[in-house]
Amino acid sequence: xxxxxxxxxxxxxxxxxxxxxxxxxxxxxxxxxxxxxxxxxxxxxxxxxxxxxxxxxxxxxxxxxxxxxxxxxxxxxxxxxxxxxxxxxxxxxxxxxxxxxxxxxxxxxxxxxxxxxxxxxxxxxxxxxxxxxxxxxxxxxxxxxxxxxxxxxxxxxxxxxxxxxxxxxxxxxxxxxxxxxxxxxxxxxxxxxxxxxxxxxxxxxxxxxxxxxxxxxxxxxxxxxxxxxxxxxxxxxxxxxxxxxxxxxxxxxxxxxxxxxxxx
Amino acid sequence: xxxxxxxxxxxxxxxxxxxxxxxxxxxxxxxxxxxxxxxxxxxxxxxxxxxxxxxxxxxxxxxxxxxxxxxxxxxxxxxxxxxxxxxxxxxxxxxxxxxxxxxxxxxxxxxxxxxxxxxxxxxxxxxxxxxxxxxxxxxxxxxxxxxxxxxxxxxxxxxxxxxxxxxxxxxxxxxxxxxxxxxxxxxxxxxxxxxxxxxxxxxxxxxxxxxxxxxxxxxxxxxxxxxxxxxxxxxxxxxxxxxxxxxxxxxxxxxxxxxxxxxx
Numbered sequence: 001x002x003x004x005x006x007x008x009x010x011x012x013x014x015x016x017x018x019x020x021x022x023x024x025x026x027x028x029x030x031x032x033x034x035x036x037x038x039x040x041x042x043x044x045x046x047x048x049x050x051x052x053x054x055x056x057x058x059x060x061x062x063x064x065x066x067x068x069x070x071x072x073x074x075x076x077x078x079x080x081x082x083x084x085x086x087x088x089x090x091x092x093x094x095x096x097x098x099x100x101x102x103x104x105x106x107x108x109x110x111x112x113x114x115x116x117x118x119x120x121x122x123x124x125x126x127x128x129x130x131x132x133x134x135x136x137x138x139x140x141x142x143x144x145x146x147x148x149x150x151x152x153x154x155x156x157x158x159x160x161x162x163x164x165x166x167x168x169x170x171x172x173x174x175x176x177x178x179x180x181x182x183x184x185x186x187x188x189x190x191x192x193x194x195x196x197x198x199x200x201x202x203x204x205x206x207x208x209x210x211x212x213x214x215x216x217x218x219x220x221x222x223x224x225x226x227x228x229x230x231x232x233x234x235x236x237x238x239x240x241x242x243x244x245x246x247x248x249x250x251x252x253x254x255x256x257x258x259x260x261x262x263x264x
Numbered sequence: 265x266x267x268x269x270x271x272x273x274x275x276x277x278x279x280x281x282x283x284x285x286x287x288x289x290x291x292x293x294x295x296x297x298x299x300x301x302x303x304x305x306x307x308x309x310x311x312x313x314x315x316x317x318x319x320x321x322x323x324x325x326x327x328x329x330x331x332x333x334x335x336x337x338x339x340x341x342x343x344x345x346x347x348x349x350x351x352x353x354x355x356x357x358x359x360x361x362x363x364x365x366x367x368x369x370x371x372x373x374x375x376x377x378x379x380x381x382x383x384x385x386x387x388x389x390x391x392x393x394x395x396x397x398x399x400x401x402x403x404x405x406x407x408x409x410x411x412x413x414x415x416x417x418x419x420x421x422x423x424x425x426x427x428x429x430x431x432x433x434x435x436x437x438x439x440x441x442x443x444x445x446x447x448x449x450x451x452x453x454x455x456x457x458x459x460x461x462x463x464x465x466x467x468x469x470x471x472x473x474x475x476x477x478x479x480x481x482x483x484x485x486x487x488x489x490x491x492x493x494x495x496x497x498x499x500x501x502x503x504x505x506x507x508x509x510x511x512x513x514x515x516x517x518x519x520x521x522x523x524x525x526x527x528x
Contacts, residue, residue: 047311054314054326062318186450186528264450264528 004258007032011076011254015084023086023101025143025212025250027122027135034188034259035252036063036075036117037229038085039236040245043068043112048157052235053116055154059163059231061119061187063255068112075255081115082107087248089233094240103245110243118229119188120252121166123259127181133174136215143250144168145209146228150202151193153231161238164211164230165193165201169221178224187262194225201225211249268522271296275340275518279348287350287365289407289476289514291386291399298452298523299516300327300339300381301493302349303500304509307332307376312421316499317380319418323427323495325383325451327521332376339519345379346371351512353497358504367509374507382493383452384516385430387523391445397438400479407514408432409473410492414466415457417495425502428475428494429457429465433485442488451526458489465489475513 001009011030018024026035041049046068053060064073071081082104090098090106107113121144125135137144144166151163170178175195183191198206206223207214211230217223236244247253265273275294282288290299305313310332317324328337335345346368354362354370371377385408389399401408408430415427434442439459447455462470470487471478475494481487500508511517 047314050311050314050318051329054329065315065318184448184528190528264448264454 003032007258008256011256012078014254015076015079018086018101019080019083021101023251026086026252026254027125027144027250028138030254031126032259034063034075034255034257034262035120035122036255037120037232038081038115038117038247038253039232040113040115041241042110042243043114045158045241046114048159049116049232052153052156052159053118055156056163056231058190058193058227059153060229061189062116063119063187064117066115068114071107071115073115073117075117075257077256079253081253085247085251085253087251089246089248091233091236091241091244091246093242094237099248106245113245116232117253118232119262120229121189121226122252123188123262124182124185126259128178131177131181133170133178136169137213140215142215143212145213145215146211146230146249147201147203148210148234153235159235159239161231161235163193164228164234165225166228167206167223167225169215169217170224171220172222175222175224182226184264185262186264189227189229192224193227196222198223267296271522272520275520276342278518279340279343282350282365283344283347285365287515290350290516290518291389291408291514292402294518295390296523298327298339298519298521298526299384299386300519301384301496302345302379302381302511302517303496304377304379305505306374306507307378309505310378312423313380313496316417316420316423317382319420320427320495322454322457322491323417324493325453326380327383327451328381330379332378335371335379337379337381339381339521341520343517345517349511349515349517351515353510353512355497355500355505355508355510357506358501363512370509377509380496381517382496383526384493385453385490386516387452387526388446388449390523392442395441395445397434397442400433401477404479406479407476409477409479410475410494410513411465411467412474412498417499423499423503425495425499427457428492428498429489430492431470431487431489433479433481434488435484436486439486439488446490448528449526450528453491453493456488457491460486462487
């Protein structure tokens with residue numbers, strides 16, 4: 001079995017564990033295979049969202065869109081999008097209504113859901129690790145810290161809201177390397193949107209992320225911020241979308257697509 | 265005046281000449297500024313097209329989408345999309361109905377047109393020239409040769425059709441350079457989709473392009489093919505879309521955005 005086949009088996013095994021009920025952040029799992037953010041909206045909202053994504057490609061790089069009511073994707077042929085993520089969030093009128101590990105019943109109630117699978121910055125973390133740049137939430141075994149920023153996205157139709165960002169601390173002398181490496185993954189958020197000075201992004205306390213877990217920032221490290229695929233959840237809240245299902249932050253959909261697919 | 269300001273003045277001057285009636289291919293004009301393909305469709309077709317573009321990003325990299333009925337774009341704040349391209353094509357029921365240099369009257373008849381501006385491979389030609397790779401249609405002063413390929417796009421809704429490709433002859437020892445250089449422009453078609461052997465793409469005679477002009481291929485040169493933003497016109501034909509307006513192949517919309525914006 002070659003390494004790619006091994007990775008695909010690891011991905012299928014991870015999806016099977018989540019299908020069976022395991023709840024766990026996915027960073028570092030099935031390394032080498034792309035992970036996705038997910039947002040499902042009624043068909044009536046699909047154009048607004050696809051346009052929003054086009055207008056905000058750093059935050060919302062779309063990797064696949066399903067037909068209304070479908071729950072399969074060409075990103076992983078045997079996967080079921082209703083069960084194969086470790087944790088989902090259900091949104092009603094822009095408010096978090098529930099966190100559940102299976103959304104088959106909800107899908108049955110809303111038969112025209114369109115699912116958008118959106119690139120995730122986990123995709124380039126393997127390259128950072130290989131370049132000798134520590135990825136703190138992996139080495140500390142927790143979820144990546146994410147923050148609501150003060151940066152407004154370009155609105156589209158009924159959708160508007162601010163960008164959510166993920167943060168990784170990087171030694172000052174490696175910031176340029178981190179920017180260079182991640183820039184070549186434009187399909188999975190690409191280059192950082194901000195380096196240093198959290199206050200300029202409207203982040204009052206870097207130790208209090210809005211999503212995920214805080215990580216330690218060591219002396220000589222600079223907080224580096226990337227656009228984050230949790231942005232659609234922030235937009236669902238800000239725009240009071242009547243119904244949506246998303247992944248829970250950090251609990252991604254693991255695909256069968258190698259990270260290298262998104263490397264330019 | 266710095267070089268960027270000079271380029272912007274050249275772009276504005278070119279748009280003004282087209283607005284005044286000049287009809288001419290745009291390759292090589294306002295160098296350094298991005299040129300776009302254009303397709304305008306009734307609002308009812310906008311979701312299908314945006315989804316088609318998402319599913320076929322090499323052929324249809326979307327750089328901007330207007331609101332229904334609007335004819336301005338943030339890609340060039342002072343431009344009027346109804347007059348500022350040198351030549352337009354009007355499509356009715358999937359057939360070419362007219363070529364005109366001004367579409368203001370048609371826009372008035374169809375008040376909910378959504379305009380998609382799509383990246384163009386002219387964007388990376390400056391980089392090819394700077395690397396010492398001749399761009400034949402520029403050096404021969406004609407339009408780029410384009411061909412309907414046998415490669416089916418991923419369909420979306422009512423839209424389906426084959427990819428159109430542009431061709432540039434490249435010396436065999438520079439093909440890798442051409443691939444490397446253009447790969448870093450994923451927003452404007454990116455890397456070649458095919459190198460050599462036109463017959464494998466379904467092209468019977470390289471000297472008979474379906475759009476644009478034939479160019480000479482010198483001994484030792486390989487035909488290299490890139491996905492082309494004329495693909496939407498091929499899709500309009502194949503899908504028998506009731507009404508559409510497009511640019512005429514090679515007669516692009518010149519923006520105020522520097523090519524470097526799309527360099528990864």
